[in-house]
Amino acid sequence: EDAVAGVAGQPAGERDVVVSFGVVPVDGGRARMRDAVHQLVSPSVPPSPRSQTIHELRPQDLAGSPDIEEARIALASALAGRFLLAWYADVEVHFLAAIFGGSPRRWRRRTIDVRNLAIAIDGAPRASRRTPGFALSATAATYGMPVANPHEALDDALVTAQLFLVLASKVPGRPEPTVRQLLRIAGA
Numbered sequence: 485e486d487a488v489a490g491v492a493g494q495p496a497g498e499r500d501v502v503v504s505f506g507v508v509p510v511d512g513g514r515a516r517m518r519d520a521v522h523q524l525v526s527p528s529v530p531p532s533p534r535s536q537t538i539h540e541l542r543p544q545d546l547a548g549s550p551d552i553e554e555a556r557i558a559l560a561s562a563l564a565g566r567f568l569l570a571w572y573a574d575v576e577v578h579f580l581a582a583i584f585g586g587s588p589r590r591w592r593r594r595t596i597d598v599r600n601l602a603i604a605i606d607g608a609p610r611a612s613r614r615t616p617g618f619a620l621s622a623t624a625a626t627y628g629m630p631v632a633n634p635h636e637a638l639d640d641a642l643v644t645a646q647l648f649l650v651l652a653s654k655v656p657g658r659p660e661p662t663v664r665q666l667l668r669i670a671g672a
Contacts, residue, residue: 489566501527502552502579506638507562508645510569515645521562522638524549531599539635547614556583567663570621571644574598596663598644599623600670623647 507521526549570576577591621631633639655661
């Protein structure tokens with residue numbers, strides 16, 4: 485069986501540098517928190533005020549954290565040999581391509597966009613004041629999943645992994661879809 489890892493990175497703002505990442509491995513139909521990885525990253529440029537507000541990571545919170553070159557070792561180890569789960573994968577694959585090289589398209593081929601999976605299962609994106617489309621927190625609420633720290637990389641990775649497990653069980657006509665089938669459904 486193919487192993488899958490949930491990944492969430494956090495941009496520092498308009499400059500798109502990683503300030504943290506979280507990985508929650510999914511093996512055998514379970515999110516494995518004991519093997520989860522969370523890392524703050526000292527960015528090459530300070531996070532924008534908007535980013536600090538959204539992600540609640542200030543320059544002093546990141547002080548002393550490894551730079552991306554050092555942090556990438558832990559991320560590479562966590563991702564080795566795994567398919568990726570990401571919420572709104574277009575963002576994450578650009579970060580991964582910047583960190584490890586290769587094109588975003590290459591990364592996309594091994595990434596299941598859990599947001600796209602939710603759209604495929606639930607229908608076209610819906611939007612209202614109470615349910616703003618397919619945002620991670622709103623979709624989690626739809627499925628009764630708690631979100632402890634929205635926009636925090638490890639919590640986002642955990643919620644993404646949990647949503648993946650629920651959504652994969654709801655794929656029509658497939659009691660246990662393969663990773664390849666999920667890649668097709670999720671628009672990889």
